[in-house]
């Protein structure tokens with residue numbers, strides 16, 4: 001007996017004007033599937049949401065029908081044809097219905113939840129790599145993906161994310177979620193996973209997701225993989241590739257359980273193009289009294305800097321032990337970065353010496369960067385540092401030791417004293 005495949009159909013029950021969808025339309029859906037129903041099980045649910053379109057809030061009821069069909073090519077083809085017919089039919093009635101159908105009348109069972117990362121409402125661009133991952137998986141095997149935004153005052157961020165072809169943007173907007181406290185965020189994510197029946201929960205690999213996703217996975221007793229660079233469908237499951245041991249091993253793994261949490265390497269998934277159509281917005285109610293209060297936000301110390309974040313910048317200039325103090329770091333590394341419109345980074349040697357802050361560290365225990373151009377100034381090229389720059393497109397090394405290991409990975413090398421070379425470079429760039 002062939003395995004069965006679960007298809008999902010979501011249909012609106014009401015249109016913009018509040019009028020119910022005529023019974024004959026729903027009847028046609030059921031009739032159209034009738035031949036399949038003989039051999040399969042199916043169930044229906046009514047789900048409710050508040051959708052937003054053209055600035056109007058719209059309370060909508062959808063009927064969700066799950067159909068289990070034998071997984072044979074004829075059924076898959078039938079379902080695709082049927083879906084197209086229904087889209088045309090409903091599209092005649094109402095634009096919103098058409099939009100909902102386009103997004104929701106989907107086959108396949110994967111429901112991906114992308115957790116968006118932001119800094120006080122500013123999108124962390126790596127989130128778009130997680131969206132690209134979701135879009136790729138869905139294009140291959142069917143299903144739908146939704147994007148979850150947590151925070152306070154995140155409406156415009158949600159608006160921005162609504163242009164990336166998600167079936168919905170879910171918004172948990174609450175004062176208590178203003179700062180990314182892992183206990184609270186993990187709680188909400190777990191709640192949304194259950195409500196939306198998500199099967200894959202994805203975020204970009206970052207300090208934020210390292211803190212939050214494993215907690216959420218633990219709350220649901222689900223497995224988690226980090227640093228995924230590929231997901232290959234394997235029947236109803238996946239075979240993943242992930243980076244291990246500072247990038248020196250690529251492991252091919254399967255993850256047990258129906259619900260899986262992943263972080264993906266941003267450099268492995270190119271950002272998707274922005275679409276003009278927008279996804280419906282769904283507000284996620286937050287029960288404040290049920291939020292865990294294991295941690296409390298004491299404050300945040302961040303230097304106001306006009307420079308981009310090293311994980312998002314096209315150019316990163318990093319300094320190593322060759323740089324003797326904080327003033328020199330700012331003058332040489334900061335100066336060169338500014339001349340190139342880039343971000344700054346540092347080796348651990350400088351962090352340990354108290355010259356740079358921990359947030360600048362690039363490497364195995366720091367940030368993973370993937371710029372077009374990485375300039376390593378006075379950095380020897382220890383394996384733990386290289387682990388953070390493997391995805392850089394072009395590496396330039398400036399080092400006084402011609403034998404320094406960094407030259408083995410550098411595309412271009414300058415042998416000499418950083419204190420001499422960097423000011424010369426800045427001078428030339430200014431001209």
Ligand SMILES: Cc1cc2nc3c(=O)[nH]c(=O)nc-3n(C[C@H](O)[C@H](O)[C@H](O)COP(=O)(O)OP(=O)(O)OC[C@H]3O[C@@H](n4cnc5c(N)ncnc54)[C@H](O)[C@@H]3O)c2cc1C
Pocket residue numbers: 319320321322323346347348349350361362363364365366367377378379380381382383384385388398399400401404416417418419
């Ligand atoms: C578990 C673990 C995790 C780690 N994680 C990280 C990590 O995330 N990131 C990280 O960076 N390190 C990490 N390290 C540390 C790592 O092993 C190295 O010690 C560190 O990267 C060395 O930093 P560096 O290259 O700046 O210093 P050094 O290795 O001391 O190299 C300094 C370089 O500067 C050159 N130099 C000196 N003076 C000049 C000059 N005037 N002009 C030009 N060149 C000059 C020297 O020739 C030398 O090559 C980790 C180590 C461990 C054990």
